[in-house]
Amino acid sequence: MGVRGKLGGAEREGGKILLAGDIDKAFVDAGDISAENCEVCPNILDAIEAASKRRFAAIGVVMSGASGRLRSALKALRESCDSRIILLAQMSEEPGAMRLVDSSYNGSSVADDYLICPIRFSALALRVQEFGRALSVGPSASLRAGLPATAKREEGVDAAEERTRHLEKLATEDDLTGLKNRRYVWEFARQVIERAGEEDGRVTLLVFDVDNLKHYNDLYGHLAGDSILKQAAVLIRRCCRAHDAVGRIGGDEFAVVFWDDPRRESGGPRSERRSARADHPAEAIYIAKRFVRELEKAELNLLGPDGKGELAISGGLASFPRDGSTIGELFEKADQALLDAKRSGKNRIYLVGKPQNDIADIE
Amino acid sequence: MQLQAVVVGGSSDELVRGVMDLAGGYGIEPVRCEDVYSAVGRVAERAGARGVVIGRLGELAREDGRFFEIARRNGFACCCLVEKGSAERRRAVLAAMEAGAFVVTEAAEIVEVLMDFSGGGGAHTPEKQEDPQGAGSRARTMLSEVMEKLLGSGGAGSPGNSKASSFLKDEFRTTKAELDALLGD
Numbered sequence: 001m002g003v004r005g006k007l008g009g010a011e012r013e014g015g016k017i018l019l020a021g022d023i024d025k026a027f028v029d030a031g032d033i034s035a036e037n038c039e040v041c042p043n044i045l046d047a048i049e050a051a052s053k054r055r056f057a058a059i060g061v062v063m064s065g066a067s068g069r070l071r072s073a074l075k076a077l078r079e080s081c082d083s084r085i086i087l088l089a090q091m092s093e094e095p096g097a098m099r100l101v102d103s104s105y106n107g108s109s110v111a112d113d114y115l116i117c118p119i120r121f122s123a124l125a126l127r128v129q130e131f132g133r134a135l136s137v138g139p140s141a142s143l144r145a146g147l148p149a150t151a152k153r154e155e156g157v158d159a160a161e162e163r164t165r166h167l168e169k170l171a172t173e174d175d176l177t178g179l180k181n182r183r184y185v186w187e188f189a190r191q192v193i194e195r196a197g198e199e200d201g202r203v204t205l206l207v208f209d210v211d212n213l214k215h216y217n218d219l220y221g222h223l224a225g226d227s228i229l230k231q232a233a234v235l236i237r238r239c240c241r242a243h244d245a246v247g248r249i250g251g252d253e254f255a256v257v258f259w260d261d262p263r264r265e266s267g268g269p270r271s272e273r274r275s276a277r278a279d280h281p282a283e284a285i286y287i288a289k290r291f292v293r294e295l296e297k298a299e300l301n302l303l304g305p306d307g308k309g310e311l312a313i314s315g316g317l318a319s320f321p322r323d324g325s326t327i328g329e330l331f332e333k334a335d336q337a338l339l340d341a342k343r344s345g346k347n348r349i350y351l352v353g354k355p356q357n358d359i360a361d362i363e
Numbered sequence: 364m365q366l367q368a369v370v371v372g373g374s375s376d377e378l379v380r381g382v383m384d385l386a387g388g389y390g391i392e393p394v395r396c397e398d399v400y401s402a403v404g405r406v407a408e409r410a411g412a413r414g415v416v417i418g419r420l421g422e423l424a425r426e427d428g429r430f431f432e433i434a435r436r437n438g439f440a441c442c443c444l445v446e447k448g449s450a451e452r453r454r455a456v457l458a459a460m461e462a463g464a465f466v467v468t469e470a471a472e473i474v475e476v477l478m479d480f481s482g483g484g485g486a487h488t489p490e491k492q493e494d495p496q497g498a499g500s501r502a503r504t505m506l507s508e509v510m511e512k513l514l515g516s517g518g519a520g521s522p523g524n525s526k527a528s529s530f531l532k533d534e535f536r537t538t539k540a541e542l543d544a545l546l547g548d
Contacts, residue, residue, distance in 0.1 A: 045430055
């Protein structure tokens with residue numbers, strides 16, 4: 001079809017943002033969004049039609065509730081207009097959003113960027129403005145530099161994207177380990193618990209810390225301690241599934257949010273196997289046990305071969321809805337199980353509940 | 364402007380290939396769209412042109428059957444093939460019917476639509492159904508047959524006049540209510 005940049009006599013609404021999908025799922029202030037600033041199309045097909053006929057500063061596509069044909073819809077949007085496409089994703093949808101932004105279609109990606117929701121509408125407007133500014137500085141500056149205008153425009157956009165990505169990284173990641181930070185893990189868990197409540201799904205929270213870190217810090221210095229934390233981070237990330245959220249939430253404390261990703265479940269959330277003994281998702285326990293095995297095999301970098309088997313953790317596992325119905329309750333229960341594991345001699349992961357269940361004892 | 368048939372579906376779909384081949388023979392320019400999403404872009408781009416969209420109901424009815432209304436307001440007629448044994452067809456058929464789409468149960472019936480379309484000069488787009496003996500009436504006849512096939516004999520309240528040349532609004536309402544009652548929500 002290829003109508004990029006050629007809207008003919010079509011109506012121009014260059015300053016407006018087109019929003020596609022259920023905006024209540026994306027914006028905390030959805031009720032206050034003014035028609036002066038944007039046009040809302042709850043159905044993606046209406047959005048494609050609107051984008052074909054009118055020009056928008058950008059198009060925000062709400063991922064939640066979108067059908068499995070989102071990629072096809074985005075391709076059609078891309079074909080219909082030259083506006084920037086920004087995905088509005090829940091944290092749990094971030095892997096999918098990243099794939100769409102990274103995927104190639106006719107020489108560009110099917111989406112330009114994504115924002116983690118819920119957000120205020122002004123956050124989206126700001127993002128759109130940033131890209132607008134990057135584009136507007138292009139021509140005159142490029143003439144001075146003797147560069148083609150298009151090259152300068154792309155350079156401006158790239159710089160704005162780079163700056164935005166950097167700020168996002170600072171806001172959501174732990175700079176020491178590269179894992180997510182406490183704020184991200186908390187919000188992620190809150191969102192997937194809310195979703196699990198609606199869809200009869202399961203969420204399991206693992207909280208753990210590195211045993212004897214203070215001892216290593218005191219003996220070898222804090223740089224050595226940092227090295228241990230990094231090593232633990234690499235191992236836990238390697239053991240978890242791509243859609244699980246893994247973060248460092250305190251000094252030596254880590255958390256993992258295991259959840260049922262509907263895109264990976266052929267038979268739906270109810271289909272996941274569960275441990276009959278503990279009623280925890282079997283997969284979360286399996287991953288936690290694998291993590292423990294990896295720790296046992298690992299050599300502590302600072303000790304070399306002598307450090308084999310020295311790296312150990314203590315942890316607690318709590319599941320929604322069995323152990324709590326809110327993220328606060330789950331963290332509290334998992335933390336208590338972690339403390340019990342410490343008091344029982346460390347180097348173990350306990351499930352919430354009495355008598356204590358060490359996951360090592362679960363078949 | 365030349366009549367255009369927007370054929371929706373994959374290039375390996377026999378229905379799509381067949382309609383693409385047929386359309387040229389009736390002086391209609393065939394354009395293939397991979398799915399309903401790209402078809403929206405196409406009809407919006409060609410709004411006001413004389414055209415018909417042809418595809419399988421399962422594809423055209425995606426996203427709550429919204430496409431039928433979008434095609435209608437852009438001046439495109441719709442013709443969709445209901446596949447036998449499709450369990451989820453009730454809502455989709457209703458959405459198509461409410462937007463004035465032609466619903467057929469045999470691929471061969473699409474030929475009639477193409478013939479009518481080329482002969483009637485596109486006069487049977489949903490807003491222009493004033494020709495009772497032309498393409499519109501035949502399409503409505505097809506709708507009656509579809510209802511009969513969906514509901515079986517005794518259904519739809521009109522088994523005896525399935526070939527009737529008119530399909531009044533009241534009859535449609537009755538049919539819809541009966542369809543709801545028979546097939547459930």
